[in-house]
Amino acid sequence: MTLPPLAEVLDRLQVVSLPLVTRFRAIDTRELALIEGPEGWTEFSPFLEYDDRESAAWLAAALEFGWAPSPAPVRDRIPVNATVPAVPAASVPEVLARFPGCRTAKVKVADPGQRLADDIARVAAVRAAMGPEGRIRIDANGAWNIDEAEHAVRAMEHDDLEYVEQPCASVEELAELRRRIARLGIPIAADESVRKAEDPLAVARAGAADLLVIKAQPLGGVSRALQIVADAGLPVVVSSALDSAVGLSMGVALAAALPELPYDCGLGTGALFTTDVADYALTDGSLAVTRPIPDPEILERLTVSAERRQWWVERISRCHDLLAGS
Structure with a gap:
């Protein structure tokens, strides 16, 4: 799959923080990035402590799911x-x-x-x-x-x-x-x-x-x-x-x-x-077997601060560079 331009990816980016019912993996909220691709919504959500090299694989997955057709299902x-x-x-x-x-x-x-x-x-x-x-x-x-x-x-x-x-x-x-x-x-x-x-x-x-x-x-x-x-x-x-x-x-x-x-x-x-x-x-x-569409009101309510969004923008940019150079 051809890597989509970084500007296109960032233009479609939403970063949210989801509250957990019970503490899990030593966290109470799950912060993650959502991107609306041509094939539908996709997700980039390596845990915050993961370095860029490990996280780049997660971005490759997100971009494939958002920009390339999924394989044909054999069950519904x-x-x-x-x-x-x-x-x-x-x-x-x-x-x-x-x-x-x-x-x-x-x-x-x-x-x-x-x-x-x-x-x-x-x-x-x-x-x-x-x-x-x-x-x-x-x-x-x-x-x-x-x-x-x-x-x-x-x-x-x-x-x-x-x-x-x-x-x-x-x-x-x-x-x-x-x-x-x-x-x-x-x-x-x-x-x-x-x-x-x-x-x-x-x-x-x-x-x-x-x-x-x-x-x-x-x-x-x-x-x-x-x-x-x-x-x-x-x-x-x-x-x-x-x-x-x-x-x-x-x-x-x-x-x-x-x-x-x-x-x-x-x-x-x-x-x-x-x-x-x-x-x-x-x-x-x-x-x-379907692709959920995020609720705009929920996205707005769960959106992170400008500082946290910028953190994700920089992370995605670095991972995109790694994928482009691989």
Whole structure:
């Protein structure tokens, strides 16, 4: 795809801050950039701490989604999971209520400042709320070492885990943990080892994971993500990075184009916002394959200060320069 001129991108830019229902990833609001492209609205939303080189892939994804046609879908709805932040066990029913119809829950564990006992209680509360037929996956964001991960998985295996996502940080640790817990029959999913890696296929080649978590923005767009999935030869879960309704629709376009979709997708995180930029509500635990259009009044209400907008303008300009020079 030909890179659109920077001036055209900035002319179509809106920067907003979305308030969260519950603190998530140590933030209470999600600041992100929306751009109205010729193909529809698109999103550029690397987290604020990400450097320009990492963020450039997110801009490539945004520009592709806004300026190039999406691949043809093979399904019209995408089943999604509920996302349970590192909340107290007593708060689990309230969180799950925001995800009507979802049969799967992803539970955050290994949050800084919490104990394994907190994780165990949270997962048990999800199992109690969802019943025996509910599917539970846990996500440690690479926070455990091998011994901690093995101990934690064994402590929660009776809750019938669907899989454990990024329990350890490195590919080597994932491979060793996978060997240690093979008899438990609990698969390992790789997330950061795909989206933050120089080589996103290294984890698959090393036999360090049973499935991959695929996110369109960090991987540079829908087209590149589809190629990675094809090359990896492993089942995948399409997920989001706490995107707005616009960014979620990019993930939905990716999920809709995959030949196979064996797992519920992590694309229901719009329920974590008190206000989103567009109506993209879950229906029976799934999202329609469509492109939401932001509400102008909501955009105006959530618009950031002039200083914060300029910060994003400068960030996009630097990332655009990196893409132009690549």
